[in-house]
Amino acid sequence: MTQWDPDGWDVLGRARELSEAGEPFALATVVWRQAPSSGHVGSRAIVTADGRMEGWIGGACAEPVVLREAKEVIASAEPQLLFLGTATEGDLPLPDGARFVAMSCQSEGALQIFLEPVVPVVDLVVIGDSPAATTLVALADTLGWRTRQVGRTDLADVVIGPRSVVVVATQGHGDEEAVEWAVRATPAFVGLVASRKRGHNVLGYLADRGVPKQLLGRVHTPVGLDLGHTSHQEIGVAVLAELVQLRAAGAFATTARPLLPMLSAEAAPEAIDPVCHMTVPADDGHWPHQVDGATYWFCCLPCHDRFATDPAAYLADQGV
Structure with missing residues (x-):
């Protein structure tokens, strides 16, 4: 931001831009202050996953704490209420779930800041028109995921990003072509709906064609939890179950490359x-x-x- 927006409305506009771009971030809002803190009730800031702050929530004493805690909030996807004050205020009753952080700033002001994580929804791309593919897309829609079902002949028009999740459910109709396209696009996840033997054969064929082994090693096949003998539609349920399990475990977040460069490897200790x-x-x-x-x-x-x-x-x- 080029200037401080005391009401934080510019920050909300920026939050919308980041959300639409699929960039994870935390929204920090001052919900209480004790004078003479430089932060004001309603002041807002955005903290991105790489530790950049846009907006205003307080001075030099508050910013390092908020930056550190916001990165943890993004990683956990759990909101946090912070109480920033002097050491003596740490003995005061706090709202349930609030976390106290002592500061020794000369102003002796205090702040309560609510940190809210904004994590992009799963971008699911399902290749194929099989019953399993159609069921998977329909169920993922109910979870609020961004879903796209495409035919294997339409792949040239499909744009996916490093956070996308791709499931190949062509089931024998151009599996090899679809898997090669998917792994070369390097999304966060690639799954192939196939029997174990069929999946092995598809990957072996692509390896013989020269597709790098490090790309083929990222293919999950057979994708989907083992639910026993299932119908074609129930295969879609099994696939979604595994994707939900992986998302909850943070698998997509850890394998995905952020839209903006992560600085964790270069950040100062x-x-x-x-x-x-x-x-x-x-x-x-x-x-x-x-x-x-x-x-x-x-x-x-x-x-x-x-x-x-x-x-x-x-x-x-x-x-x-």
Whole structure:
């Protein structure tokens, strides 16, 4: 955002854009404040999965906490109410489910921030017009998933992304062509509806054609939970059951590549501010200070200055 929107409406517009693009994020909303906190009731911000914040919920003391907690909320898909205040306020009664995080900012303000995860729905692409394919699409629709059923001759017009889930249910009518197309598109998941023997033969044929083994190794076949002897329509139920199980276990989220680049592999390590004990990124933007060859980082400049004045007092608390 180019400027602070005190009512947070620009943030909601941005949230809609990210949701439509399939980008997971957390929406942070200030629901209570104690003066002189710089955050205001109704202030909002978005935190993306790669740790970027857009919007405003408070100053330098609040932002590192919200960034850290928002990433956990996105990963768990569970909302969280945060109470950010001074250490003495940690003894006050909190709403059920709220989490207290102590801050040592000089303003001594306090905030309650509600973190709400927004996780994209499953993008399911089913190839084929078999009874199993039709049943699978119909049932996935009832779950609110984004579903598309396409014929194997229409694959050139289909666009899938790194979070898409592809199920090949052509059942003997061009299985090889459909599976090759699916694995080369590298979605989050590829499943083939087939018997174990048929699936083995399809993958063997594609390997002989030169399809890389690392791509073929991602194909789940036979896809679907083993429900015993089932009808063609019930195969669709079995496939959906396995997809729901995998989604609940986070399989699609861990294998999918985000639409925006994840920075977890390159992100700075974290450190504990020795003054306020907040977790902060150990980078040049968080006031590094060296004492006897060891480096310490801080949530804000006041914490840095208090430490620099008497490092021994704070290091003694840590047993250093």
